[in-house]
Amino acid sequence: MKIPKRGIGRRGLLAGAVLPVTAPPVAENAELATPPWTRSQGASVLESPYGRPSPFEGRVIRRPRGNPPVPTAASANTPLQDLHGIIVPNGLHYIRDHAGTPTIDPDQHRLLVHGEVERPLLFSMDDITRFPSVSRIHFLECSGNTPLWQAEQVNPRWTVQDTHGLLSCAEWTGVPLATVLAEAGVKPGATWMLAEGADGAAMTRSIPLAAVMDRAILAYAQNGERMRPEQGYPLRLFLPGFEGNTSVKWLRRLKLADAPFETREETSKYTGLLPDGSARQFVFIMEVKSVITHPSPSPTALRPGFREISGLAWSGNGRITGVEVSTDGGGTWQSAVLQTPVLPQCLTRFRLPWTWSGGPARLLSRATDDTGAVQPTRDALIAARGTNSDYHFNGIVKWQVDASGQVQLAL
Ligand SMILES: Nc1nc2c(c(=O)[nH]1)N[C@H]1C(S)=C(S)[C@@H](COP(=O)(O)O)O[C@H]1N2
Numbered sequence: 359m360k361i362p363k364r365g366i367g368r369r370g371l372l373a374g375a376v377l378p379v380t381a382p383p384v385a386e387n388a389e390l391a392t393p394p395w396t397r398s399q400g401a402s403v404l405e406s407p408y409g410r411p412s413p414f415e416g417r418v419i420r421r422p423r424g425n426p427p428v429p430t431a432a433s434a435n436t437p438l439q440d441l442h443g444i445i446v447p448n449g450l451h452y453i454r455d456h457a458g459t460p461t462i463d464p465d466q467h468r469l470l471v472h473g474e475v476e477r478p479l480l481f482s483m484d485d486i487t488r489f490p491s492v493s494r495i496h497f498l499e500c501s502g503n504t505p506l507w508q509a510e511q512v513n514p515r516w517t518v519q520d521t522h523g524l525l526s527c528a529e530w531t532g533v534p535l536a537t538v539l540a541e542a543g544v545k546p547g548a549t550w551m552l553a554e555g556a557d558g559a560a561m562t563r564s565i566p567l568a569a570v571m572d573r574a575i576l577a578y579a580q581n582g583e584r585m586r587p588e589q590g591y592p593l594r595l596f597l598p599g600f601e602g603n604t605s606v607k608w609l610r611r612l613k614l615a616d617a618p619f620e621t622r623e624e625t626s627k628y629t630g631l632l633p634d635g636s637a638r639q640f641v642f643i644m645e646v647k648s649v650i651t652h653p654s655p656s657p658t659a660l661r662p663g664f665r666e667i668s669g670l671a672w673s674g675n676g677r678i679t680g681v682e683v684s685t686d687g688g689g690t691w692q693s694a695v696l697q698t699p700v701l702p703q704c705l706t707r708f709r710l711p712w713t714w715s716g717g718p719a720r721l722l723s724r725a726t727d728d729t730g731a732v733q734p735t736r737d738a739l740i741a742a743r744g745t746n747s748d749y750h751f752n753g754i755v756k757w758q759v760d761a762s763g764q765v766q767l768a769l
């Protein structure tokens with residue numbers, strides 16, 4: 359393809375011409391300036407015993423939800439608009455805690471496994487890390503992510519960090535839950551498991567054993583290093599595809615029983631109130647969902663011409679099989695390319711080349727998973743569930759591009 363050597367003129371814009379990716383042309387004998395950093399010795403390795411991002415990337419940070427954030431039980435969102443690929447760096451993994459992040463000495467930490475087991479056991483971290491381990495790449499999403507149920511609570515200035523940032527993805531390493539439970543010996547009647555955290559909230563959830571036996575991990579590492587305190591150091595339960603709150607952090611107790619424990623987090627919280635007044639309880643799976651991260655709402659206007667549309671798709675039920683993108687508000691759809699690897703219960707990056715010719719546009723993405731489930735529209739979701747529920751919003755979101763290139767959330 360021959361790329362014409364010219365800038366994007368106002369005339370070209372008005373004519374709605376196809377605009378290539380381009381940079382200003384330079385003379386054949388053009389020379390590069392020699393900046394100070396090319397003329398001097400750089401920083402010593404001794405200055406980075408633990409590396410940090412470039413100081414020029416300082417705006418790429420987690421941002422708390424709520425203004426001001428509730429100091430005792432808070433969350434901070436991942437800056438999805440500034441990330442690439444599918445792995446979220448450990449310092450940017452979203453945080454959701456019900457009583458802050460405890461500082462736990464791993465040498466003093468214990469995990470008690472009891473209830474309906476043959477042999478109650480008390481594990482140290484040293485005992486846990488001696489088991490054969492597994493590493494798997496999975497997303498984690500808070501069920502309260504994407505609070506777009508009630509129009510009056512939506513702020514049109516929200517970015518994708520605000521609407522979707524209670525979502526991250528990492529490589530988690532740990533011991534399969536099945537291995538540890540086999541050590542204790544699961545009694546025949548045991549069908550539910552209580553998981554309890556060691557934080558001030560002593561977060562507790564009941565988990566149906568059959569649904570997680572093949573995939574649950576007692577995780578101690580995240581993207582290659584021991585997990586961060588905010589993510590549950592030294593040990594967390596990790597349940598791929600399940601709502602975030604069931605992946606109990608700072609895990610200190612597993613108790614088996616023949617029924618759910620009906621803890622506060624599954625009676626007063628984390629249930630979904632339906633239009634007929636009944637409530638859905640134990641809604642574990644995070645259903646098929648996607649969002650465009652580039653471009654997405656930002657104070658910086660889009661430049662006309664070529665750019666790549668890219669975003670993330672995921673499903674707690676399995677693998678993503680397709681993502682369609684619309685640039686005209688859902689009138690027409692195109693299939694996006696899925697970046698490999700496409701893994702189950704994992705973020706999948708999708709991409710579509712796009713030329714923005716300057717007029718208004720409306721960007722949408724719609725994901726499908728390998729159970730055949732298709733991401734619903736917001737209207738369809740509300741028709742089915744009403745607007746009383748705070749959790750499990752997986753509807754299609756719309757980014758409105760106006761003629762000046764400003765991108766904003768639209769309902
Ligand atoms: N012990 C404990 N575990 C917890 C929580 C908590 O407050 N305490 N928060 C839960 C919620 S609501 C979510 S969404 C995830 C968040 O995990 P992250 O902070 O590692 O992103 O942890 C879950 N596990």
Ligand SMILES: [Mo]
Nearest residue numbers: 500501602603
């Ligand atoms: Mo959550």
